[in-house]
Amino acid sequence: MIEILASFPGLGKKSSRRIVFHLLEKGPQTAFKLAESLKTLHEKTYFCLSCGSISDRDECHICKDPSRDKTVICVVENFIDQIILESTNFYNGLYHVLGGALSPLDGIGPEKLSIGKLLERVGSGDVREVIIATNPSPEGNTTALYLADLMSDFRVTVTRLGRGIPVGGDIDLLDLETIRLSLEGRIQIKKQVD
Amino acid sequence: MFIKHLHLKNFRNYENASIDLDRGINLFFGENGSGKTNLLDATHYISYGKSVRNSPEDELVRFSSTGFAVSVVFEKKGEDCTLSVKYSDRKKEFWKNEMKLEKKSDLIGELTVIPFSPEDADVISQGSAQRRRALDILLSSVDGEYLKSLRWYNKTLRQRNALLERIRNKESLETETVHWDKMLSLYGEYIVHERGKMIEILRDNISRLAAEMETPFENFDMEYRPSLKRGEIAEKMSANLGRDLKSLTTTQGPHRDDFVFYINGQDASKFASRGQQRLLCFMFRLAEVDIYRDNAGEYPVIVIDEAFIELDKSTVLKLEDKLTSYPQVLLASADGNVISEKIVSAFFNVSGGYVEKNKKNK
Ligand SMILES: Nc1ncnc2c1ncn2[C@@H]1O[C@H](COP(=O)(O)OP(=O)(O)OP(=O)(O)O)[C@@H](O)[C@H]1O
Ligand SMILES: [Mg+2]
Ligand SMILES: [Zn+2]
Numbered sequence: 088m089i090e091i092l093a094s095f096p097g098l099g100k101k102s103s104r105r106i107v108f109h110l111l112e113k114g115p116q117t118a119f120k121l122a123e124s125l126k127t128l129h130e131k132t133y134f135c136l137s138c139g140s141i142s143d144r145d146e147c148h149i150c151k152d153p154s155r156d157k158t159v160i161c162v163v164e165n166f167i168d169q170i171i172l173e174s175t176n177f178y179n180g181l182y183h184v185l186g187g188a189l190s191p192l193d194g195i196g197p198e199k200l201s202i203g204k205l206l207e208r209v210g211s212g213d214v215r216e217v218i219i220a221t222n223p224s225p226e227g228n229t230t231a232l233y234l235a236d237l238m239s240d241f242r243v244t245v246t247r248l249g250r251g252i253p254v255g256g257d258i259d260l261l262d263l264e265t266i267r268l269s270l271e272g273r274i275q276i277k278k279q280v281d
Numbered sequence: 282m283f284i285k286h287l288h289l290k291n292f293r294n295y296e297n298a299s300i301d302l303d304r305g306i307n308l309f310f311g312e313n314g315s316g317k318t319n320l321l322d323a324t325h326y327i328s329y330g331k332s333v334r335n336s337p338e339d340e341l342v343r344f345s346s347t348g349f350a351v352s353v354v355f356e357k358k359g360e361d362c363t364l365s366v367k368y369s370d371r372k373k374e375f376w377k378n379e380m381k382l383e384k385k386s387d388l389i390g391e392l393t394v395i396p397f398s399p400e401d402a403d404v405i406s407q408g409s410a411q412r413r414r415a416l417d418i419l420l421s422s423v424d425g426e427y428l429k430s431l432r433w434y435n436k437t438l439r440q441r442n443a444l445l446e447r448i449r450n451k452e453s454l455e456t457e458t459v460h461w462d463k464m465l466s467l468y469g470e471y472i473v474h475e476r477g478k479m480i481e482i483l484r485d486n487i488s489r490l491a492a493e494m495e496t497p498f499e500n501f502d503m504e505y506r507p508s509l510k511r512g513e514i515a516e517k518m519s520a521n522l523g524r525d526l527k528s529l530t531t532t533q534g535p536h537r538d539d540f541v542f543y544i545n546g547q548d549a550s551k552f553a554s555r556g557q558q559r560l561l562c563f564m565f566r567l568a569e570v571d572i573y574r575d576n577a578g579e580y581p582v583i584v585i586d587e588a589f590i591e592l593d594k595s596t597v598l599k600l601e602d603k604l605t606s607y608p609q610v611l612l613a614s615a616d617g618n619v620i621s622e623k624i625v626s627a628f629f630n631v632s633g634g635y636v637e638k639n640k641k642n643k
Contacts (some may be wrong), residue, residue: 137350138445187455189440189460190440191441191444191446191453191457191461192439192440192443193442193444194447194452196447196454196457197457224433224436225433225436225440225464225468226436226439226440229437229440229460229461229463229464229465232460232463232464233460236459237459280577
């Protein structure tokens with residue numbers, strides 16, 4: 088069990104051991120409750136059919152919200168990145184969650200990411216701008232380049248969220264001001280194609 | 282800059298040593314195994330947060346002790362500064378002027394020591410990996426953007442090589458290399474550009490030093506040999522795909538770059554004598570020192586561990602002369618007479634983890 092926990096993001100051997108000891112100390116009740124909730128985790132969680140974000144039903148509250156700007160899509164690697172961008176209260180468009188970034192070392196090619204769905208959305212006609220907010224890392228940058236290439240077939244402006252993001256910094260480590268600034272100063276990577 | 286005071290506690294074979302250093306040349310001499318290298322290593326540790334050979338901290342702790350401490354008082358641009366590091370219970374703490382530093386990277390750049398050692402000559406005699414490493418260390422320390430590009434290049438390269446394997450196993454398509462190649466060339470172009478500029482600067486510096494010191498090199502030259510030239514990286518990367526798929530590795534690119542030293546028109550790695558190679562290497566390091574000075578506005582502290590072996594008397598005299606022109610040099614040798622007594626500011630007799638300071642060599 089310690090090994091399983093230690094493989095989770097943010098948990099090391101030490102903290103995993105602490106969790107296991109904590110569960111042992113607390114007695115069987117706590118462990119039972121945790122096991123129950125783990126069992127239903129996947130059953131009770133839905134992914135938005137449109138953007139791929141975590142939701143409690145088929146369409147998430149952002150995609151459903153009539154006040155959101157449906158002409159802009161911000162592409163993020165994962166759900167956490169979306170939450171962080173959302174917490175800036177600055178962005179009013181829609182999202183698209185890729186489910187990661189290209190990384191052959193981890194066996195992740197384009198087929199493992201939610202790219203077909205994204206192209207479908209972009210091709211539907213309402214979308215004017217796609218902001219690519221993958222992490223500023225070799226993998227995130229390559230993924231951005233890949234998406235920009237695919238998107239050159241559509242009549243959309245593709246921009247890259249980038250300015251002000253520190254070297255190797257994951258989006259989830261950034262402060263809100265930095266994200267707001269980079270949203271304002273996003274750079275265009277492909278001219279609009281006629 | 283120069284170090285005024287060094288204090289070691291349970292570091293290597295030192296139980297408790299307090300050393301006052303002078304400006305100019307400080308000579309540490311003593312028998313083999315007395316602790317000269319260990320003492321110089323302490324200055325490296327406090328500058329870079331790691332020992333010269335990157336030994337694990339537990340090896341730096343004196344046998345039968347549980348932790349060590351090193352502190353240093355040095356003058357930088359006319360102001361005193363204190364740095365200290367404590368290691369105990371497998372935890373490191375860094376302090377600057379009694380203030381705790383958050384992370385190791387806050388320490389780096391405060392005190393700069395440039396270590397010279399006999400192994401430096403590997404840069405000339407050994408393979409291209411050693412030369413790239415020397416160049417990359419220099420560039421990374423004066424240019425943060427370079428360090429970032431290099432790291433990202435290496436990561437992208439590993440991704441591309443993993444992709445080659447996936448393509449061979451029919452798990453990925455050949456077309457997927459396109460974007461990795463673009464990324465590699467983006468980082469790679471910057472690396473090649475900066476390396477080219479740096480080789481030019483090093484060449485000019487070495488030529489100037491050689492003339493100034495009247496070294497017996499005629500027609501010194503240095504040439505950068507990039508595996509792929511500037512502007513052609515992207516194109517060549519994709520052209521190499523067939524070959525790369527066969528060997529399952531990226532056969533050309535900045536990770537295969539090299540540079541050559543020439544003396545009298547001949548490749549120094551092949552034709553120069555051992556002593557000539559050592560001298561050339563010494564000049565290469567001094568050329569680096571000038572670059573650090575131009576970058577920081579002040580000379581770093583030069584730390585030399587036995588770098589005079591295999592050099593003839595007249596060459597040593599020329600180097601001595603040059604060394605007196607730097608703010609501070611720490612020099613260690615088993616031989617108390619490696620250099621002329623008259624140019625030494627302070628002698629330190631090292632024996633069994635004890636250091637005794639003398640004005641004269643006794
Ligand atoms: N952690 C440690 N605790 C105690 N002693 C140590 C420790 N690590 C190394 N030593 C001792 O330090 C000595 C080596 O010291 P050092 O390499 O500084 O010698 P030196 O004066 O440079 O010798 P040389 O002239 O051969 O280069 C060895 O005898 C070794 O046993
Ligand atoms: Mg030694
Ligand atoms: Zn949605």
